[in-house]
Amino acid sequence: MALSTYVDANYRFIAAYQEVNARIAQRQQALLLYTTLVVSLLAALVALQSEAGNRALPVEWLALGFPVASVCLAFLNFKTERAITHLRRFLSALEQLQNAHESLPSYNTDPRWAQSANGARNFQDWAAAILVCGGNGLGLGAIFSIYPERVAQDPIIPG
Secondary structure (H helix, E strand, O other), X not given: OOOOOOOOHHHHHHHHHHHHHHXXXXXXXXXXXXXXXXXXXXXXXXXXXXXXXXXXXXXXXXXXXXXXXXXXXXXHHXXXXXXXXHHHHHHHHHHOHHHHHHOOOOOOOOHHHHHHHHHHHHHHHHHHHHHHHHHXXXXXXXXXXXXXXXXXXXXXXOO
């Protein structure tokens, strides 16, 4: 009895779908990480307010944290979106083996399903964009209202 030395397409399909699920979870974790960073930066800005007269406090450095967190979220979102796209193409190829897509429903191959799935994934990008706009807006609003004299003194923060 000879053992097969290749991995069956079903196992590859299952493994690829598990990877897609892991990438979707990573996208959700990136949103959570961004939210945590923004809330932490806001908390630090408020906590430093008690000693607002002290010029040595790094308010300007904290202000840079908001765009840095936003750029990191954009890169993480892009990375996971590219991985999901590649994995779905691989799954589509597996669905088409021996023309199986002609007799079985094929989520990644049939445009009726694939286009809908791609459209739904766009909502993640919209959620991230709105979260970034809101986070940066909250950060700038907090800086302008808590530290108006610092904003007026430092040209690095737009006034």
